[in-house]
Structure formats: C-alpha cells, structure tokens
Amino acid sequence: MKNSTVFAFGLAAALATTGPAFADKLDDIIASGTLRCAVVLDFPPMGARDENNNAIGFDVDYCNDLAAALGVTAEIVETPFPERIPALMSGRVDVGVASTSDTLERAKTVGMSIPYFAFEMAVTANEQSGIKSFEDMKGKTVGATAGTFEAIALEKQVKEWGEGEFRPYQTQADVFLALSQGQIDATVSTSTVAQSNVKSGKFSGISVVGKAPFDIDYVALFANREEYGLLNYLNLFVNQQVRTGRYAELYEKWVGGELPDLTISGVYR
Amino acid sequence: MFNYTFHWNQAFKALPQMLDGAVVTLQIALLSMAIGLACAIALTLFRLSGNRILGGFATAWVEVARNTPALFQIYMAHFGLGNFGIHLSPYVALLAGIAFNNAGYLAENFRGALKAIPDTQTRSARSLGMTSMQAFGYIVLPQMLRIAFLPATNQMIWAILMTSLGVTVGMNTDLAGVTQALNAVSFRTFEFFALAAVIYYVIAKIVTLAARLFAARMFRY
Numbered sequence: 001m002k003n004s005t006v007f008a009f010g011l012a013a014a015l016a017t018t019g020p021a022f023a024d025k026l027d028d029i030i031a032s033g034t035l036r037c038a039v040v041l042d043f044p045p046m047g048a049r050d051e052n053n054n055a056i057g058f059d060v061d062y063c064n065d066l067a068a069a070l071g072v073t074a075e076i077v078e079t080p081f082p083e084r085i086p087a088l089m090s091g092r093v094d095v096g097v098a099s100t101s102d103t104l105e106r107a108k109t110v111g112m113s114i115p116y117f118a119f120e121m122a123v124t125a126n127e128q129s130g131i132k133s134f135e136d137m138k139g140k141t142v143g144a145t146a147g148t149f150e151a152i153a154l155e156k157q158v159k160e161w162g163e164g165e166f167r168p169y170q171t172q173a174d175v176f177l178a179l180s181q182g183q184i185d186a187t188v189s190t191s192t193v194a195q196s197n198v199k200s201g202k203f204s205g206i207s208v209v210g211k212a213p214f215d216i217d218y219v220a221l222f223a224n225r226e227e228y229g230l231l232n233y234l235n236l237f238v239n240q241q242v243r244t245g246r247y248a249e250l251y252e253k254w255v256g257g258e259l260p261d262l263t264i265s266g267v268y269r
Numbered sequence: 270m271f272n273y274t275f276h277w278n279q280a281f282k283a284l285p286q287m288l289d290g291a292v293v294t295l296q297i298a299l300l301s302m303a304i305g306l307a308c309a310i311a312l313t314l315f316r317l318s319g320n321r322i323l324g325g326f327a328t329a330w331v332e333v334a335r336n337t338p339a340l341f342q343i344y345m346a347h348f349g350l351g352n353f354g355i356h357l358s359p360y361v362a363l364l365a366g367i368a369f370n371n372a373g374y375l376a377e378n379f380r381g382a383l384k385a386i387p388d389t390q391t392r393s394a395r396s397l398g399m400t401s402m403q404a405f406g407y408i409v410l411p412q413m414l415r416i417a418f419l420p421a422t423n424q425m426i427w428a429i430l431m432t433s434l435g436v437t438v439g440m441n442t443d444l445a446g447v448t449q450a451l452n453a454v455s456f457r458t459f460e461f462f463a464l465a466a467v468i469y470y471v472i473a474k475i476v477t478l479a480a481r482l483f484a485a486r487m488f489r490y
Contacts, residue, residue: 081453082449082452082453082458085456085458086458086459089273089458089459103454105454105455105456106455106456108276108455108456109455109456109457110456143439146436146441146449146450146453147449147452147453148453151453152453152454155441155450165358166441167359167439167440167441168436168439168441168446168449168450168453169437169438169439170436170437174348174437174439177348177351178347178348178351178439181348181351181352181354181356182351182354182356183347183348183351183356184439
C-alpha cells in the first residue's frame with residue numbers, strides 16, 4: 001500500500017517533469033497553428049512570384065497541402081538555395097519544401113523525407129556557342145546555380161574533363177542572364193527550369209539542346225535530423241500525395257508532360 | 270533554438286582548399302590596391318589640373334564609387350558590361366569593381382591629405398625654380414602619400430573583405446567562393462563560415478600589422 005503510493009507519487013512527479021520535453025516539433029507546429037516552410041522562390045516552376053508578388057509554384061502548393069493536412073496555416077519563408085540550412089538551424093522555418101536533393105553528404109546534417117519530386121537535367125546553350133550536346137560542353141565556359149545538385153555534378157564533370165571553366169552563380173536568373181549575354185556558353189539545369197526560362201522569352205538566343213547524363217535528381221522535404229515524429233509524418237504525407245493523385249494534379253498544373261516516377265526499382269527506401 | 274552539432278573535423282579537412290582560396294583573395298586585394306592607387310593619383314591630378322573635363326571626370330568617378338554599393342559596382346562590371354557584349358571573367362570583373370571602388374575612396378583620402386599640406390610649400394618650391402610638376406612630384410606627393418598611408422590601409426582591409434562579393438558574379442576560387450562551394454556539398458554551413466571568418470580576420474590582422482611596421486620604418490622623422 002505504502003509502496004504503491006510512493007510509486008504513484010514518483011510516477012506523477014516523473015510525468016510532471018518530463019512531460020513537456022516530449023512535445024516534439026510536430027506538436028509545436030500543431031500547437032502554434034503555423035507551418036513555416038522554406039521555399040526557394042527563384043526556381044520556376046517550383047517556386048516563383050506572380051505579378052502581384054505572391055509566392056506561387058509547385059513547392060508553394062505542396063507546403064499549403066502539408067499545412068492543410070496538419071490543420072494549420074502555411075507561412076512561406078523565402079530562402080535562396082544557400083540559406084535553406086541556416087534558416088532551418090536557426091529555427092526560422094519548420095520544414096523545407098525547397099527542391100532539395102537528398103544526397104548522403106547532406107543527410108549528415110539534415111533529415112530527409114522520401115523523394116517528393118524528381119528532376120531530369122537538361123543542357124541549355126547559347127546559340128552562338130555551337131554546343132549541340134552535353135559532350136560539346138567540354139572545354140567551354142559553363143555555369144549553374146550555386147548550391148544545387150546540378151552545379152555540384154557539373155563542377156565535378158568540368159574537373160574530370162580537365163579543361164574549360166565552371167562558374168557558380170547565386171541565382172537561377174543570373175545563370176540565364178549570363179548565358180543569354182554569352183558570358184557562359186552553356187548551363188545544366190533541371191529540364192523544368194530550362195523549358196520554363198526558354199519559353200518565358202526573357203532570355204534571347206538560348207535553347208535547350210539535350211539531356212545531361214547525370215543521375216535523376218530526387219528531391220526531398222527536410223526537417224531537423226532528430227525530429228523523427230515530423231519526418232515520419234512527412235514520409236506519409238508524400239506517400240499520400242501520390243496515392244490520392246494530388247501529386248499528378250500538381251505536376252500537371254505546374255510542369256505538364258510525363259509524370260516522373262518517385263520510386264526506384266529493386267530497393268526499399 | 271539553435272539546434273546543431275558541430276562537425277569540426279569535416280571543416281578542418283577542407284582547410285588546405287580554403288587557404289588556397291585565401292591566397293587568391295589576398296592576390297585580388299593587393300592587385301586592386303595597386304590599380305586603385307595608380308587611378309587615385311591620376312584622379313587627384315585631374316582634380317588639381319583645373320581642366321573642366323578632366324576634373325568633371327574625376328568627380329563623377331569619385332561620386333559613383335563612394336555613393337553606390339560595392340556589390341552594385343562588381344555586378345555591373347560583370348552583367349552590366351556583359352549586356353554590351355564586353356565579357357569580363359569573374360576574376361577580372363571582381364578586380365575591376367574593387368579597384369574602381371578603391372580609387373574613389375583613395376582619391377578622397379588624398380584630397381584630405383593635400384589639404385593638410387600648406388600651399389606655401391608649393392609656392393616655395395616654385396620660387397626655387399621647380400616646375401609645377403616637379404613641385405608636385407618631389408614636394409607634395411611624398412607628403413601626401415605619407416599622410417594618406419594609414420587611412421589607405423583601411424581601404425586595403427576593406428578591399429580584402431569586399432572580395433567576398435565575387436560570389437555574386439560566379440567567382441569560385443577565392444575564399445568566399447571556396448567556402449560557398451564546400452557549404453553547398455555538405456550543408457555544414459556554420460563550420461565553414463566560422464573557419465572562413467577566422468581566416469579573413471587573420472589576413473586582415475596581418476595586413477594591419479605589416480602596414481604599421483612599414484609605416485614605422487618608412488616615416489621616421
């Protein structure tokens with residue numbers, strides 16, 4: 001009898017002291033009523049601004065869907081590519097919906113969900129450079145957006161070729177400006193970005209000349225590495241988006257064409 | 270709220286690359302100072318010449334260099350000139366932008382230094398039979414450089430720090446560029462940036478000390 005009272009007191013004390021510590025990020029988001037997403041708004045059609053300066057794009061819609069699923073309101077926090085991680089680490093955002101490639105190197109720092117989108121890489125060249133394929137870029141001056149999957153891959157390729165020059169620009173717009181001016185001869189970007197920029201008519205004298213033989217760039221949502229509750233939720237959310245057809249719907253809305261498969265045959269994630 | 274575990278060993282592994290970048294940074298800063306000094310002396314002469322066109326040119330240069338952001342100047346050297354088909358590589362654009370900025374500030378330093386040298390010195394030199402160029406070259410210029418020397422070291426430090434703006438025009442070999450590239454691959458932002466900050470600090474400190482030593486040796490009375 002006495003023992004059980006002590007035990008009950010002990011249990012009550014333990015619950016009282018450790019209780020709040022169990023509130024994880026997922027609880028915090030639901031309790032705060034706001035989901036803050038890091039989104040890159042210089043990366044059409046994934047993230048961009050319309051004429052009224054509103055955030056639009058695939059990633060913006062995706063964040064809104066996630067917030068709706070959580071029953072909270074979404075807040076889009078614009079983060080350029082290099083600032084995605086500092087924004088997460090300093091607690092300015094809860095989750096990244098920012099077309100982030102899920103490399104092993106990065107997974108040492110942040111927690112990645114299962115892929116929610118996949119990019120194929122395309123070569124866009126200045127028409128005067130005479131570049132007709134990926135191989136033609138050897139020995140030329142090429143550029144890409146600093147901090148992206150394709151920039152890392154392209155820089156490695158230029159080093160492998162041992163000739164030519166690689167230039168990382170801070171934004172996608174700067175890359176296409178430099179390409180259009182002839183400062184660089186070609187760039188590798190996601191095919192969606194390439195098509196969107198060539199079609200936009202803002203950059204003259206450039207055209208998409210072919211595919212780049214890089215691996216398919218699977219991109220993931222990211223959150224703090226130790227937030228398993230949140231990461232688990234994100235995985236299920238991505239799965240549900242595909243299952244319910246919302247992924248296909250958003251793809252048709254923003255990109256169009258053949259829907260990229262998010263699974264890899266022969267292996268589990 | 271700061272939720273981050275530091276992996277310093279990963280950053281230290283990249284130290285040799287970053288030090289190579291630091292060499293490029295220092296190289297650009299030194300070159301930009303040399304070019305900036307030459308241009309600033311020319312601008313000072315233009316202003317003293319009394320010629321309207323040359324004086325106006327010098328004033329316009331100084332006004333733009335001092336009253337617009339260095340970022341804008343470097344961006345214009347790359348993308349602005351690029352619009353007219355003049356293609357400067359990131360290295361040259363960065364160098365040109367900083368040299369332009371340096372020249373503007375140094376010209377103002379020189380103007381201040383000139384005001385500290387009494388007119389009577391020029392007149393005495395002229396009355397001794399020197400031409401106006403000789404009076405400037407032998408009497409005024411050495412004193413002007415001496416007075417302006419320590420303020421000019423400020424500009425040198427500023428030039429070192431400004432090289433980090435090169436990343437906006439695709440520069441990837443200087444310290445800031447190397448740091449950005451390392452960060453993109455691994456996302457270890459805080460380690461690499463902290464290390465870069467320390468390297469910038471050390472370079473700036475060494476330059477300051479060297480300038481003091483140099484001044485103490487050269488400008489003894």
